[in-house]
Amino acid sequence: MDAKGAPTEGREFRLLWWTRRRGVALDVGLALLSALECAMQGIGFAHRTGLPTWLVVVPGALAGLALVVRRRWPLAVILISIAVLPANMGAALALVGLYTLATTDAPRRVIAALACMEGAGTVIVTYLLLDSDPAVRENVVPMWFRPLVALLFGVAMVLPPVLLGMYIRARRRLVETLRDRALGLERELGLLADRAEERAEWARGEERRRIAREMHDVVAHRVSLMVVHAAAVQAVAPKDPEKAAKNAALIGDMGRQALTELRTMLGVLRADSGGGERDSEAALASSRLAEIAGGRGQDGADRAAAEAASANGDGPRLTGLGELVAASRAAGMRVELAVEGERRSYHVLVETTAYRVVQEALTNVHKHAAGAAAWVRLAHREGEVAVQVRNEAPDGAAPAPAGARLPSGGNGLVGMRERVAALGGGFVSGPTSEGGFRVSAVIPDRAEGR
Incomplete structure (x- = not known):
């Protein structure tokens, strides 16, 4: 036994x-x-x-x-x-x-x-x-009696064992075939289970990266401006209390905007999880797999988040680029916004991605080229939208105070590239020949996927 x-x-x-x-x-x-x-x-x-x-x-x-x-x-x-x-x-x-x-x-x-x-x-x-x-x-x-009896004996001696043996052989072959099929199905089920586990692990990783990207986009820009304004308050408070008070008010406004965006994002994440914090990770993995099975593609989770935010009217849109540029000007940056082509609306995911690219690029200018002039260009083209953020070399600008130096995690460009690539667009970033830096993105119009 x-x-x-x-x-x-x-x-x-x-x-x-x-x-x-x-x-x-x-x-x-x-x-x-x-x-x-x-x-x-x-x-x-x-x-x-x-x-x-x-x-x-x-x-x-x-x-x-x-x-x-x-x-x-x-x-x-x-x-x-x-x-x-x-x-x-x-x-x-x-x-x-x-x-x-x-x-x-x-x-x-x-x-x-x-x-x-x-x-x-x-x-x-x-x-x-x-x-x-x-x-x-x-x-x-009769004469035929003995041949008939002999023939019957011969048939009885041969036919039954041969027929029974052939039946047993066919039955054994059928059983072996069914056993082989069962083993094959068991192996296939094992492979499918392993693949499902790999996809679930990949989905969990995708969800973690999406959440990290959203947190970075929401927090980094506002907090960077708050740090710049805080340093300005510290610098001008003894000399110009009125300007210091104005900068402090701007810090409060930016903090409230950051909190509003955080609340919006957290609300979307709760909606995506499908109820219950106990099973949040499993729910995120299941929803991700469902999106893959349904053909939504690699950007399914981002699309769901953006559509939910748009339904609430809180998602970032291209019409908000003016306010974004104005906030950077209020922080002391020399930045110009140029819009080309006929203004029109795009799929919510396209507008959100373009807005986040400009937002992150301006944040990088605050971090790495304080005092340098920047130019933001938005181009409405046939079937696509293009954005570009370019800044001059920071060498001629005044150095940032010690308190205004911003830490960098090195994830901003990676996050922008992932966002644009998920929509099938192109993303290019790198230094310019004049010593500045440029970030460009071309995003296909997803209006037909609404």
């Missing part, structure tokens, strides 16, 4: 060509019965022919014992049964041998040839026995 209580005898036992003990017992038992049958029929043959009994019985018994090798050499068993057939012996050899051969993968023509030989021999021997039997001769029977 194994650990589960199942018998292990059949799997562990092996003797020659047998794999189970009951197979050994069955074959040995059949061989003994066949030897006894051949011995008893050999006695009658010896009396009819006048041969010594032992000369017939011993070889007949040995021939009957050949049945013990039926699983290994079924063809030899049938040939032995045909060899002893003239002595009217080997009925068990023929029956069991034909059945065993029919259950193997032997060609059908071989099985048919041996069956015909066995059947023809049985018909001939049976006819001769009937013809030499005094009891049959004393009774007046």
Whole structure:
């Protein structure tokens, strides 16, 4: 017995060509019965022919014992049964041998040839026995009686074991086919389970990156401006209290705007989670997989967040670029906004992405090029919208006070590139030949996907 209580005898036992003990017992038992049958029929043959009994019985018994090798050499068993057939012996050899051969993968023509030989021999021997039997001769029977009886004996000796053996062979093949299919399905299910786990892990990572990107976009720009204004308040407070008070008021306004955007984003995240903080991670992974299965693409989570924000009327839009630029001007940056082309509305995700690119680019100017002039360009084109933020070299600008130096996590450009790439757009960033820096993004119009 194994650990589960199942018998292990059949799997562990092996003797020659047998794999189970009951197979050994069955074959040995059949061989003994066949030897006894051949011995008893050999006695009658010896009396009819006048041969010594032992000369017939011993070889007949040995021939009957050949049945013990039926699983290994079924063809030899049938040939032995045909060899002893003239002595009217080997009925068990023929029956069991034909059945065993029919259950193997032997060609059908071989099985048919041996069956015909066995059947023809049985018909001939049976006819001769009937013809030499005094009891049959004393009774007046039609001429066709003895051939018919011999033919019936031949068919009964051959047809049942062959048909039964072929049925068992077909059944075994069906069982093996079903077992192979079951094993194949089990392997496929295992692969699907592994792939689903990988997708779930990837979905969780995507959700974490999306949340980090949203937090960065919402917090970084406002907080950067607040830090700049705080440093300005610190610098001008002793000299110009009125200007310091104005800057402090701007800090308060920016803080309130940052809180409003944080509340909006957190509300969207709660709506995406589908209820229940206990299962938030599982819900996010499930929703991500559903979006993939539904063909929403890699930007499905961002689209859901942006559409939810747009439904509430709180999402950033391109019409808010003027206010964004004005906030940077209030922080002391020299920045100009230029709009080209006919103004029109885009898919909410396109407008949100373009707005975030400009917002993050201006934040980077505050961080890394304080005091440098910047230019923001928005171009409405056929089938796409393009934004560009360029700043001059910071060398000629006044250095930022120590308190206004902003930390950088290095994720701003990565987040912008991910946002634009998710919509199938192009993103380029890098230093200019004049020593400044440029950020450009071209985003396809997704109006048809609304």
